[in-house]
Every structure is written in C-alpha cells, then in structure tokens.
Amino acid sequence: MATGSEGLFTSVLILLAPLFFAIPLSLGWRWWIGTEPEHEHYREKVRRVLDSGIPLRRYRTELDSEARRFLIDTERQGRIESDLLFPLKIQHFLLLPILAIWPIIGLFAALFAIPLMPLLRFLEWLLISKRGLLRFAKLLQSITRWEVIGIPKLDDGAKRLDQVLASIHRLPVTVFLGVFAYLVVLYLPLDGRGIVIVSGAVYLILVSITSVIRAATANTLVFADPTKRRLIPMDTFVEDALGPLVGVGLVFLLTRQLLYGGQIRSGEFFSDPVVFSLSVLIVLYTATVVGILVELTFFSYRAKDVRQTFQHQMVEVYNPVVYLFTRNLGSLKLSPLMPLSEWLERGERFELESNQSD
Numbered sequence: 001m002a003t004g005s006e007g008l009f010t011s012v013l014i015l016l017a018p019l020f021f022a023i024p025l026s027l028g029w030r031w032w033i034g035t036e037p038e039h040e041h042y043r044e045k046v047r048r049v050l051d052s053g054i055p056l057r058r059y060r061t062e063l064d065s066e067a068r069r070f071l072i073d074t075e076r077q078g079r080i081e082s083d084l085l086f087p088l089k090i091q092h093f094l095l096l097p098i099l100a101i102w103p104i105i106g107l108f109a110a111l112f113a114i115p116l117m118p119l120l121r122f123l124e125w126l127l128i129s130k131r132g133l134l135r136f137a138k139l140l141q142s143i144t145r146w147e148v149i150g151i152p153k154l155d156d157g158a159k160r161l162d163q164v165l166a167s168i169h170r171l172p173v174t175v176f177l178g179v180f181a182y183l184v185v186l187y188l189p190l191d192g193r194g195i196v197i198v199s200g201a202v203y204l205i206l207v208s209i210t211s212v213i214r215a216a217t218a219n220t221l222v223f224a225d226p227t228k229r230r231l232i233p234m235d236t237f238v239e240d241a242l243g244p245l246v247g248v249g250l251v252f253l254l255t256r257q258l259l260y261g262g263q264i265r266s267g268e269f270f271s272d273p274v275v276f277s278l279s280v281l282i283v284l285y286t287a288t289v290v291g292i293l294v295e296l297t298f299f300s301y302r303a304k305d306v307r308q309t310f311q312h313q314m315v316e317v318y319n320p321v322v323y324l325f326t327r328n329l330g331s332l333k334l335s336p337l338m339p340l341s342e343w344l345e346r347g348e349r350f351e352l353e354s355n356q357s358d
Helices: 004-033 037-052 056-069 074-085 098-129 132-144 163-185 192-217 234-264 273-301 303-318 340-345
Strands: 147-150 221-225 230-233 321-328 331-339
Touching: 004 074, 004 234, 004 273, 037 056, 037 074, 037 321, 056 074, 074 163, 098 132, 098 192, 098 273, 098 303, 132 192, 132 221, 132 303, 163 192, 163 234, 163 273, 192 234, 192 273, 192 303, 221 234, 230 234, 234 273, 273 303, 303 340, 321 340, 331 340
Parallel strands: 147 321
Antiparallel strands: 147 221, 221 230, 321 331
C-alpha cells in the first residue's frame, strides 16, 4: 500500500498519464488535418464564411473552386471543415488511448451496455413522446421570458461532414459524467461491488437523459434574450449547463479524495491514492466505451427522429420563425426566412433563393 507524499505523487502521475499521450496525439491530429500553406488558406476561407453567419451551403460552389485551385482533395476539405465546426481539444485526446486497451475494457463495458439500450428508449419515450422535454422548455421560457426563434446551423452544406468527428466532439461530457457518478457514489457506505453497481446505474441514467436532451436540442432552435441582447442556441445552452458542472465537480471530488481519502473512507481500496487513481482510469475508459456505444446506436439511428419530433412539438406551441443571422462589415442583421414549420418541410436546408435579400 502506497502512503504519504510518495503515494500521492505516484497517484497524480497515474492520473496525468493520459495527458502524456494526448499531447502528441493532438500534434499528430493537426498534421493530419493539414498544416501546409494551402490548407491554412482554405481554412481561412471557410472561417470567413462561418464568421459571416451564413451556412456553408451558400458558398459551396466557391469553396469547392478554391479547393481545386490549391489542389486540395475532397477528403482534406471535409477534414478542414469538420475541424472548424467540431474542434477537438485536449480533453478529446485524453480519451483516445482507449483504442489500445479496447479488448480489455470492452468486455467490462459490455455489462453496462446491456441495460443501456432499453433505458435510452424509455427516456426517449418519457422526454420526447410524452413531451417531458417540451414541458421543461415551456417552464424555462415562462421563467426567463425568452423568445424562441430558429437560426440555421452553420454546418448545413459542409463537405462530407465527418460524423465520426462530430461524435468524438460530443464524447467528453458523456465520458466525464461516468467519472463524476463514480466519485459521488464513492462516498456512500457501500462495499466495492456496491459502488460499481450503484455508480454504473447512476451513470447510465445520467448519460441516457443527457443523450436524449442533446439529440433533441441539436437543432435550429435558439433562445432570444431581448433584455440582455443575446442569442442562445438550445444545444449551446445544454452544453454550457453540463460542461462547467461536470468539470468543476470532477476537480473538486478528485482533489478531495486524493488529499483526504483515508480520512473519509476506511479500507485499502478507498484510502490508497494509487489504487484510487487506477480505479479512476478504469472508470474513465469504461465510460468511453459506453459513450462510443451510445454514439454508434442512439445518435446514429435515433437522434434525427428525436430532433425532428421535438422541433415539431415546439412549432405547435410557439410556431417560431427561422432567421438568418449574418455579419457584414461589422454590421449584424437578423433576416426572417420562413416559419419553422416550413423549414422542417424543406428538410432543414438553407435554400439559396431564400438569401437573396442579405
């Protein structure tokens, strides 16, 4: 059993081990996306379109012409555009070592995947089919008095948008929820087996709820706050609510356990900081596998239906209008396009003829 400052130092090194892999992976990622001058030129062209607030579809022809002029192939175009729309940061690369230990962690994670699918469908039924999420949105709107409008998402028309990259972009919140659940349950008066079962159950419930909500809000709907002169996309509102809560909670719980673990719980498993750090890594990568399974199943096959159903429900209550939010020479402009109901009938696509006035 490791004790004292030596054990604490070793446990911190163990927790930092994924970071040692993440840094070179992030550098390799930048190289794979493209670092040549022509790649940076194309990246800047795409960034200018995104900064203007106009979906990429509007300038698809011009961007393709620019790519051909600099001999950038379609695959490279897709990677550059995906990287701008769904940028990967250091927390994303912390999860990639799972590829090396997949056979070991995969079997353990499969035990949690068995109840995950029916739980996801139940919560989809509760939040979407039975309009639970709509009721919450109505309550939030009544409290804040925000308006509900629509603004087209900028990834409309992206060149071969990499769905794998979009999935990886969502993963950190999904995964860190698992570690968060484990650290909270760790303080309950349970033995090792009880902690695994209860933390697993709590995690599955949390990840199912957040997955359904994130799928439903990944749409054109936006909260408009006239009082504070701001626009808050629904998906951004959800991410901003989850990210800081999970992040701050993890830092607090990890620090508390490392410094005071032996005083909080008795027993070698709980008081030894080295064993604790190893258990955190196991939970981290087990949750990563579960998160990947959620992406491969729920987000691949059910997310679109969930998103469209929720938007139709919002149309019934608010009948919002879709606006084009653009910036030109320092001037911001909201231009009405069409009712959200018509937007949905058109397949949630930005039509060129709808933007002739901007």
